[in-house]
Amino acid sequence: MKTDEQDRPDVALRGIRVIEMGQLIAGPFAGKTLGEFGADVIKIEPPGAGDPLRNWRMLKEGTSVWWQVQSRNKRSIALDLRSPEGQDIARQLIASADVLIENFRPGTLESWGMGWDVLSELNPGLIMLRISGYGQTGPYRDLPGFGAIGEAMGGLRHLTGEPGRVPVRCGISIGDTLAALHGTIGVLTALHHRKVNGGKGQVIDVALNEAVLNVMESLIPEYSAFGAVREAAGSALPGISPSNAYRCVDGYVLIAGNGDSIFKRLMQTIGRDDLAEDPGLADNAGRTKRVVELDAAIGVWTATKTVVEVLDALGQARVPAGKVYTVADIVADPHYRARDMIVSQTTRDGYALDVPGVVPKLMGTPGTIRSSAPGLGDDTDNVLAQLGLSEKDVDVLRSKGVIA
Incomplete structure (x- = not known):
């Protein structure tokens, strides 16, 4: 057969x-x-x-x-x-x-x-x-x-x-x-x-x-060790900071700035050298405690720019970021082809x-x-x-x- x-x-x-x-x-x-x-x-x-x-x-x-x-x-x-x-x-x-x-x-x-x-x-x-x-x-x-x-x-x-x-x-x-x-x-x-x-x-x-x-990652062991019940968090990734969707002039971008060196480059790109050099933000634990502050700072920067402008700037800084694609975007993207x-x-x-x-x-x-x-x-x-x-x-x- x-x-x-x-x-x-x-x-x-x-x-x-x-x-x-x-x-x-x-x-x-x-x-x-x-x-x-x-x-x-x-x-x-x-x-x-x-x-x-x-x-x-x-x-x-x-x-x-x-x-x-x-x-x-x-x-x-x-x-x-x-x-x-x-x-x-x-x-x-x-x-x-x-x-x-x-x-x-x-x-x-x-x-x-x-x-x-x-x-x-x-x-x-x-x-x-x-x-x-x-x-x-x-x-x-x-x-x-x-x-x-x-x-x-x-x-x-x-x-x-x-x-x-x-x-x-x-x-x-x-x-x-x-x-x-x-x-x-x-x-x-x-x-x-x-x-x-x-x-x-x-x-x-x-x-x-x-x-x-x-595929639920740390869901069970976090509950076992700490009694933590993980809850919905919208587009954020709880405990990993900063990693979220941010509004631009013409859409949204996903930015994953949660690596230590990546975070510094992200903050420098958005004009926040003070946050890049803040010792309290040198690791993920410190950043997670101040995630609201960090998301707000990134959001202020993206809100004045188009998706393309944000992606170009972050691409040059080697910060992982991407547009939220529709199927039309996928089909038109030369990388997929x-x-x-x-x-x-x-x-x-x-x-x-x-x-x-x-x-x-x-x-x-x-x-x-x-x-x-x-x-x-x-x-x-x-x-x-x-x-x-x-x-x-x-x-x-x-x-x-x-x-x-």
Whole structure:
């Protein structure tokens, strides 16, 4: 089932076959990442509407443009997993796969006869990535969980927004994406372990709330050591000073002047040599005590200048700073283009679409966009033929609605 390109020596995951059963964001993002580095990703979708992401947000030619990014480098088979025949075909696919990705509620695969006990006996080398709201164990395992709920339970939502106001989301489904990235790390780790330890597979259990908690930096130890409950702080970075967003004549800039030498250069640039040489501000601890004073001083300076003027001055002083970009700014920025982070992808409907490039950048085995996102069931016949089913078998399954 692998493509010719997967045999190239510069394809990192050549020969790795992934069966993706997930929908929407978390599971499919993990599949996307593996596919970009050469894995053969076969996506199983329900006949009819397919993955709901096909119809999320803005549609072009009847399909979400988000789908065009999330499902590139994948093959689609439309298969009814609720039918015995569909479950049998899925088991056949999994029997020869390296990785299975699923993000159903715990117990769903077991109800279809595809629990770990069954699948690991069928394929001892199988690596099974399971992404769910709260994990496969624990008192909350059966509760429905979305990324937004994981962000709330993981502590992130409490910190986003302005002090004293309603918590806000960061604007994207960050909880799902964090879970997907943790899952991808788990898959790659398990593939290495399988290679050097006798070919044994294993389950990777990723909970949305735990993936969020894992990136919450000093949140837990500060509470343990000091009883400190970190609160929302708007655009500031509490305890790291100065680091904030500052208003200019025509917008905002982010300035990170929290390094000791960087702070001095920042203060000299804004005409506050007195603060640059103040011994009480020589380190972060002292600056944090006077953060209101420092933010006010920086704000007075930026308020009289344009964003470009601020960035030019701070660039010359080697102070980290950046404009708060809109998507229009991102697409117009030559640096993104130079690093192939905005690339053109032709969809199967025939139109060109600007999409994000591949991250991370591997010099020896770079990720690629080998194929555009599939239509629902585009690869059903081909995948089933490779399983050994005849045209007659396929016609019968189609007539029963098992495939589409």
